Amino acid sequence: MNYRVPRMTAEESALWTGLMRVVELLPAALDAQLQRDAQMTHFEFIVLSNLQLADESHAQMRDLAHATNATLPRLSRVCARLEERGFVKRAPSPTDGRATLVTLTKAGRAALIRAVPGHVATAHALVIDALTPPQLEALGTAANVIGRRLDPDQRFVWIDDDARPGSV
Amino acid sequence: MNYRVPRMTAEESALWTGLMRVVELLPAALDAQLQRDAQMTHFEFIVLSNLQLADESHAQMRDLAHATNATLPRLSRVCARLEERGFVKRAPSPTDGRATLVTLTKAGRAALIRAVPGHVATAHALVIDALTPPQLEALGTAANVIGRRLDPDQRFVWIDDDARPGSV
DNA sequence: CTCGCTTAGTTGTTGGTACAACTTTTTGTC
DNA sequence: GACAAAAAGTTGTACCAACAACTAAGCGAG
Numbered sequence: 047m048n049y050r051v052p053r054m055t056a057e058e059s060a061l062w063t064g065l066m067r068v069v070e071l072l073p074a075a076l077d078a079q080l081q082r083d084a085q086m087t088h089f090e091f092i093v094l095s096n097l098q099l100a101d102e103s104h105a106q107m108r109d110l111a112h113a114t115n116a117t118l119p120r121l122s123r124v125c126a127r128l129e130e131r132g133f134v135k136r137a138p139s140p141t142d143g144r145a146t147l148v149t150l151t152k153a154g155r156a157a158l159i160r161a162v163p164g165h166v167a168t169a170h171a172l173v174i175d176a177l178t179p180p181q182l183e184a185l186g187t188a189a190n191v192i193g194r195r196l197d198p199d200q201r202f203v204w205i206d207d208d209a210r211p212g213s214v
Numbered sequence: 215m216n217y218r219v220p221r222m223t224a225e226e227s228a229l230w231t232g233l234m235r236v237v238e239l240l241p242a243a244l245d246a247q248l249q250r251d252a253q254m255t256h257f258e259f260i261v262l263s264n265l266q267l268a269d270e271s272h273a274q275m276r277d278l279a280h281a282t283n284a285t286l287p288r289l290s291r292v293c294a295r296l297e298e299r300g301f302v303k304r305a306p307s308p309t310d311g312r313a314t315l316v317t318l319t320k321a322g323r324a325a326l327i328r329a330v331p332g333h334v335a336t337a338h339a340l341v342i343d344a345l346t347p348p349q350l351e352a353l354g355t356a357a358n359v360i361g362r363r364l365d366p367d368q369r370f371v372w373i374d375d376d377a378r379p380g381s382v
Numbered sequence: 383c384t385c386g387c388t389t390a391g392t393t394g395t396t397g398g399t400a401c402a403a404c405t406t407t408t409t410g411t412c
Numbered sequence: 413g414a415c416a417a418a419a420a421g422t423t424g425t426a427c428c429a430a431c432a433a434c435t436a437a438g439c440g441a442g
Contacts, residue, residue: 054334058342061350064357065341069237070283071364087428108390115238120429122392144390144437166222173233174226176359182229184352189232191344196239255398276420288399290422312407312420 072172079168084161089114091165093124094133094158097150104149106139115202133157240340247336252329257282259333261292262301262326265318272317274307283370301325 054062076088084091096113097103105113111121125148128134133154139145150158177185194200222230244256252259264281265271273281279289293316296302301322307313318326345353362368 054337054342057354058337061342061354061357062337064354064361065240067361067365067368067370068357069240070370072233072237072360073241075364089428106390117430118391119393119431123428126392139390142390142438146391169222169226169230172363173360174222174229176363177356181352181356181359184349185356186225186229186232188345188349188353188356189229189236191349192240192341193232193235195340195344196243197235200235202235202238257398274420285400286421287401287423291398294422307420310408310420314421 075172076165076168080161080165083164084157086157086161089116090124090128091158091161093121093128094150094154094161097134097148098155098158102149103155104147107146107148110148112201115197128154243340244333244336248329248333251332252325254325254329257284258292258296259326259329261289261296262318262322262329265302265316266323266326270317271323272315275314275316278316280369283365296322 073088080086080088080091086094092114093110093116096110097105100110107118107121107125110116111118114121116124125134125136129136131153133151135149135151136146137149139147173185174182241256248254248256248259254262260282261278261284264278265273275286275289275293278284279286282289284292293302293304297304299321300319303317303319304314305317307315341353342350
């Protein structure tokens with residue numbers, strides 16, 4: 047990166063400090079809530095959510111790793127743990143002997159559905175209810191702009207809301 | 215936390231996904247840049263910045279842990295590593311036999327000063343230059359509101375800019 | 383068809399963080 | 413002033429993620 051500017055203005059520093067506080071503390075807060083109330087990490091929640099969203103609730107490891115911004119080794123171990131707990135099932139792909147298909151089990155779906163309300167409540171408590179509608183919209187805009195720089199393909203996507211009781 | 219609302223609207227889901235993308239990817243991007251260009255983690259950078267900011271460039275472990283949002287065990291090990299590299303020096307406090315004072319060494323200050331330009335450039339490239347001034351201000355406002363919920367004491371504070379060449 | 387290359391996934395090893403146990407020093411109370 | 417309780421750090425242990433090495437399966441050129 048060949049950018050100039052070796053300095054920050056006072057306003058930029060204040061913004062940066064505030065932003066760092068959020069990006070450091072928010073993931074920790076989400077992890078803590080899910081760990082405490084649903085005995086799963088935020089990343090496991092994301093994996094289950096992605097499977098729930100996927101067609102027929104299954105996906106290939108490679109695609110799932112891509113969608114969750116995980117490396118394949120990381121996803122492999124997480125799925126191994128989730129499988130031990132009975133939340134997912136792994137099976138070789140019938141069409142490609144190299145590929146592994148991960149499927150959300152009934153128990154996994156149930157665990158996800160149990161976890162959603164507390165997670166959504168936390169999202170409201172920490173972020174959504176803290177801001178006015180215009181502030182919320184501004185935050186969304188800013189996050190999208192920054193997100194496009196961090197993840198140009200916008201591959202890292204999942205929607206909590208679809209993992210709700212009653213869907214499917 | 216006794217909040218209701220087990221659902222998100224479509225707008226809220228979109229916001230949340232965008233926000234998650236940022237809070238997941240931004241720390242990783244900052245870590246990667248610092249690791250690559252200055253052979254230090256973002257957290258080590260924060261520790262050094264805090265010491266640079268501190269009066270006489272030294273601080274007690276407990277206070278430093280507080281300011282950097284670290285547990286004492288974590289800070290203890292990080293300081294041990296930084297001391298091995300010659301960036302800080304640890305010594306028992308003369309006034310309290312329990313306390314350890316960490317001091318930024320000349321080499322540590324030099325390493326920090328070397329690291330700052332690239333880090334600030336990254337902050338500009340990923341966030342500051344990506345947004346218009348009003349967007350930037352709105353992001354700052356939102357971050358502050360959320361930050362106050364996550365960290366009511368606002369203890370997690372440091373200012374990159376003061377770790378600039380020429381100061382002190 | 384077969385041999386080199388690529389792709390998908392798992393596993394070995396290392397590094398970093400959390401939680402808990404432990405040591406040492408201070409403080410408060412009688 | 414001695415002893416119980418608290419505080420400051422360090423270290424043992426366990427878990428999680430990154431990187432690299434490895435295995436197995438498809439793919440492509442000859």
